Amino acid sequence: MEATAISLIPPLIVILLVIATRRVVISISAGIIAGAFILCNFQPGETVEAVVGSASRIFYTAGNWNTDNILLVLFILGLGMLTAYIDKNGGTIGFARWAQKRVKNAAMAQLLAVVLGIIIFIDDYFNALTVGEVSRSLTDRYKVSREKLAYIIDSTSAPVCSICPLSSWGAYIIALFAVILPGTAAPLNQFIGTIPYNFYAIFSLAVVLISAIWNINLGRMNDASSIQSDVKPLDDTHEKHASDLVMPISILVVVSVGTMYITGRIFSGSRNIFEILQYASTYLSLCAGCAAGLGWAVYRYWHFHGKELFSTAFSGIKKVAGATTALLFAWVLIDIIGMLEPGAYLSGLLIEYQISSQLLPCLLFLFSAVMALATGFSWGVFGIMLPISVQMASSLGVRDTMLYCCLGAVLSGAVFGDHCSPISDTTILSSTGAQCVHIDHVVSQLPYAIFSAAVAAAGFLVMGFTGSLGAAFLLQTGILAVVTLLFLTKRRHRSSLWLSRSAVDL
Template sequence: MTNTIIALLPPLVAIILVVLTRRVILSLGAGSVTAAIILADFNIKETFSIIYETVKGVFFADGAWNAGNIYILLFLLILGVITAFISLSGGSRAFGEWAMKRVKTRVGAQLLTVVLGIIIFIDDYFNALTVGQISRPVTDRQKVSRVKLAYLIDSTSAPICVVAPISSWGASIIAIIGSILATHNITEYSAFSAFMQIIPMNFYVWATLAVVLIVAMGKLDIGPMKKHESLAINEGILFDPDKSMAGELQDDLPTSEKGSVGDLVWPIVVLFVGTIGAMFLTGYTATEGNVTIFSIFENTDVSLSLFIGGVLGLVVAFALFIKQIVSHNHMPKSLIMKGTAAGIKSMLPAVLILIFAWILADLIGMVGTGNYLASVIDNSSLNTALIPFLLFVIAAVMAFSTGTSWGSFGILLPIAGDIAVSTDISLLIPAMAAVLAGAVFGDHASPISDTSILSATGAGSNLIDHVLTQLPYALISAVIAAAGFLVIGFTGSTMLALITIAVLLLLLLLIGRAISNK
């Protein structure tokens, strides 16, 4: 039953349950059990054995600790503790007061988040969590709902990373493109130049960023987002207190009145600089032969770098809090343990959800969900002009079903290369662009996506509320992008496709204004 249509059942179970029940861990667990049952051919004993081995594999694989996963989980816990100490030191309060004097409108607070999301493009995990920590005090003061913040974060993390050559995403994609070109003996352009040609063709990225700006300027609050924003503006309710908020400090911690903006800024700056420095160091030491900026990012260890940056940021946050105790003597030492415990506790929901998402992703991979979806397009007879559009759709469905954009483009990019070479070589670049665009869209729309989980965590938002409020905007961007891929498939003109997208975005802006004026 693996690598067949039955392989779609586990992600469907998880996605349907998460929408119906809004209980994420239960839904991810149900999808995982479904996949294990399929793999075990309904043998109960074998099912439990598969689940046990998969859970163990999250932490221990191939005879060694699964360092990548462990570092990510530790980074989340460290970030929670950093947040607690920043709050204790009065950094969040001071930064909010400072920002209120400069960012005086809701639009300004949202645009600040968008700009930060675009600037911090090195890695999507790092982007989602860091932007949330910086922006949340400002957006909270301006009564921007947490789901709106999560949407702004999520829609400026992966979309930017996927078109940035100097990023963990860009380096990996360039490496895959290089292997595709080598396989088919294509010498007209290098992997890097091919990637640069793909950038303007990633229509979902440009549609998403344009829609984000329209939303940030208050021109398009629709669906569930409109309800959350109305509660935030009119009643000051930024999130539903009855729902779990990953990354939100639940314990009643005191806040120092002596804190300064530096108590928030310096831990984040050290976290940022430390992570970037560690990425360069780990990439440099792992690179054999000619060392370039691209080879460094291709070989960098992102999870280890995040952990190193997190530890450095935590040391600074802790030192600043100790300074409060020593200099002002108004914060008891007992708050050190209480703050640490509160920070860890705040991140436990995100940690558990991420672990269950990884388990489901591993089992889905074994069931062959991605391989089945890839075979659908690989074995079909289709009009060559439809290739970019159909690859966009298949990549989106795959990423939505598996919760991973990386896994989707890792499988589909080589297939896109095979299809283009065997049908129309001029469609190679558009086909690869369509795969990358579809993978990001599917990841955005999926409730089992790790980037959705981390964006909600960074914003202090409920995960399901984030997914449901973001979905309409992701679908709008996807429809606009799909039109672009149809145009480029039939005309071969990137410019004409971009003009089509611009016209559709202009219509969207006009519709948004009409809706907002009602």
């Protein structure tokens, strides 16, 4: 099917319905039906076949099982069971008690989540679910909403992975550079060259760090109230130990990373760490790590609660069932949207109209963001827009520094759009990791994401007109500093007024 403006209708339907109804699965279902109707020229019989075909391709494509998707679903379900066993073992309470002696307030609890998110840079899925599991009990303790935790998780998963060469994202982008920029610098050097220009990733990390340190809550985050204490009281027949959380999570991390290395070595036949990461079986590694951590947790749980072993596992699966369902529906929608090719339509517009080299970085950023928002798939945007950015930069005579800026603009835009998209798998998994309502997470993080994107866009405009990275960073840092100071001053003024009124009332 030829890509036209009508290809944008299904993602727009989903976004509008999600905002209006706050029902993610229903909204995605409407987008699936609308997309299938458009794809099949409004023929009911063919529409049903298209939906069934897309659903079947989640797990089985062209005579082969889609093992990546199968393993990811198993990983999510396994992590749900692991969470339930950790809770029942008292690991959550034990870790909270241990952390109380070191983490004294909400800011420190949020900072811990930020630091963990930066440290766990290997994979965005791994990051989202692991950081949520480790941090949740502590942020609950200090009355940090689950929406704020989900925002922290989301802002330290894809942004960190997109600027780290030693990650699944880095390996994928480096592999793309090897194809679209042959005969130039080594792909790794090209990737490193884009890092200073990945403005959205850099400043979204800066914004989440500032919001954690000063406990800044914008927009709907002020109203976020999902501070949970839904874990059933445990019996006191044994002490609660932090090790019952730390050990299974540590085992999960170590075994996952180890399996990535082993599978990467086997499939690449190389000792080069970047080739190993490129060929590593990420999803198999995550499942192996989860199975190992789950095995430890089951052993600990069996020792104390053997009779409840299966009921606890089932309760863990139920906790992640909603997120898993949303992810499955999102995959169907992404498949249908992929056949409608909204990305090809948008990129065609960018090529069709004569674009000045000064505006090119900013426009690449905006187009990539819209594409990722519409498709919920940042890696697909990388595959479409990175070659186009090289093609357009070459046609406009853009070289060296500005070429890296154009590539960084695509990476930034894709991460921003993915960050805001309600159908993005990383956004869904961030909600899962924090165990909050998905649409609440999407809506409440928008002010932070949009502000970071505005700062990034300003930087790309400065780069386009001056070619100076220093000038761009100076402007961006100035905007961030001024807005932060204005917010803190306004909050301090409100606190002073409240204290004055309280004194008068007394």
